[in-house]
Amino acid sequence: MVSVIFPAAGQGKRMQAGINKVLLTLGGEPILVRTLKTFSAVEEVGELIVVVAADEVTAVEGQLQKVSGLKPFQVVAGGSERQYSIYNGLQQVAAAADVVLVHDAARPLVSVKTIQAVIDTARAKGGAIAAVPAKNTIKVVDAEGLVVDTPPRSTLWEVQTPQGFRKDILLKANEAAVADNFLGTDDASLVERIGAPVAVVQSDYRNIKVTTPEDLLVAEAFLKCTAEDETRSLQAAAKTAREAWLKEAE
DSSP: OEEEEEEOOOOOGGGTSSSOGGGSEETTEEHHHHHHHHHHTSTTEEEEEEEEOGGGHHHHHHHHTTOTTOOSEEEEEOOSSHHHHHHHHHTTOOTTOSEEEEOOTTOTTOOHHHHHHHHHHHHHHSEEEEEEEOOSOOOEEOTTSOEEEOOOGGGOEEEEEEEEEEHHHHHHHHHHHHHHTOOOSSHHHHHHHTTOOOEEEEOOTTOOOOOSHHHHHHHHHHHHHHHHHHHHHHHHHHHHHHHHHHHHHO
């Protein structure tokens, strides 16, 4: 079974919305709900663990109880840092889970294909992260603002979520970080630190994190394109079926 932890305890100051950004609507539906529905569509996913600020637990839990079609879920209080929130979520993971995914609740456009690929690779390799090839040239800059290196772009990937790991590996990595008072930049950095392998799974550029008002506009545009593509596919299928029927009727 796969458990999924959704960190959503951030204050979202850059969104300037006055509320938790995952409660904002995208395509007429809260970002959080849209994200959870996508993961609920993955057969192997058995539980959803949403981590929010302590004063939001009751409200978010009440809102999710009204949503149909979700896999079993629980809402727990987070910590002062994202890493601590995920560690809190890990304490609630079911004993039956063998793989744990961590996914930003504010990435509502992740595809089922990407989720499944991360699950499969995490089982095979021990750890896996969704990512896309870097499109821009990246510079390494020193403290004085001077360029000191230009890494080959072919070696650079922009990391997203979900990030998935065998449960024992992720627990060991988090416990080591707690013991050493280490704060990583993402979950994979904790796993890398204990010497466990982490493989890259190619995702897509639509899997953006909604952080600013501009991101919300981009997500709405992506969502509209997806809906239009689905409509065109259905229309094409209907046309093909009608043409086949007419040919048989001749």
